[in-house]
Amino acid sequence: xxxxxxxxxxxxxxxxxxxxxxxxxxxxxxxxxxxxxxxxxxxxxxxxxxxxxxxxxxxxxxxxxxxxxxxxxxxxxxxxxxxxxxxxxxxxxxxxxxxxxxxxxxxxxxxxxxxxxxxxxxx
Numbered sequence: 001x002x003x004x005x006x007x008x009x010x011x012x013x014x015x016x017x018x019x020x021x022x023x024x025x026x027x028x029x030x031x032x033x034x035x036x037x038x039x040x041x042x043x044x045x046x047x048x049x050x051x052x053x054x055x056x057x058x059x060x061x062x063x064x065x066x067x068x069x070x071x072x073x074x075x076x077x078x079x080x081x082x083x084x085x086x087x088x089x090x091x092x093x094x095x096x097x098x099x100x101x102x103x104x105x106x107x108x109x110x111x112x113x114x115x116x117x118x119x120x121x122x123x
Contacts, residue, residue, distance in 0.1 A: 002026055002112045004096045009117030012086055016121075020081040022096030022114055029077040033102030035059075035110065036070065036081045038092035038119075045095065049081060050105040059106050064090075086121045093118050 008020040020036070035050035049070040050059045058070050067086075072079040079096065094117050097110035104110055 002028065002032060002098050004098060004112055004114035006094065006096045006114045006117040009094060009119045011120045011122065014086060014088055014121055014123045016086050017082070017084040018086065018119060019083070020094055020096075020117060020119070022079045022081075024077045024079075024098065026077075029098075030074040032098040032100060032111075033105045034070075034072055034079040035097045035099075035105035036079075037095045037097055037108070038090075039095070039116075040089075040092040043092075045108070047106065047108055048094070050102060051079065052102050057102065059102075083119075086119075088121045088123055091119060091121050 003025040006022050012018050036048040037045050038048050039045040048061050051070045051072050055072050069082040096114035098112045099105045099110040
């Protein structure tokens with residue numbers, strides 16, 4: 001088991017920024033590829049970003065490229081999602097995900113999910 005707890009969501013004006021954090025419990029965090037997904041009201045959950053075990057490989061959805069940055073700190077068992085230039089269409093519940101295979105995260109079938117944190121972008 002890899003319990004995941006997201007934080008950092010909130011209400012932000014369009015053009016603003018937020019940094020989401022996902023803290024994992026246990027001593028195996030550094031073995032897992034990590035990622036972020038989001039689900040807007042009335043829409044399916046979609047892939048946002050993923051990062052490899054070492055942090056050296058990252059993936060982004062086209063809709064967030066150049067605005068979002070994923071990173072991880074294995075010493076702190078935490079993965080981050082820095083979001084800038086936020087748009088109203090970024091409004092969603094953001095979920096952290098973990099998988100032993102990074103490809104599973106990218107394909108949307110991770111081993112573990114967090115509970116989610118709400119991000120609301122207003123104009």
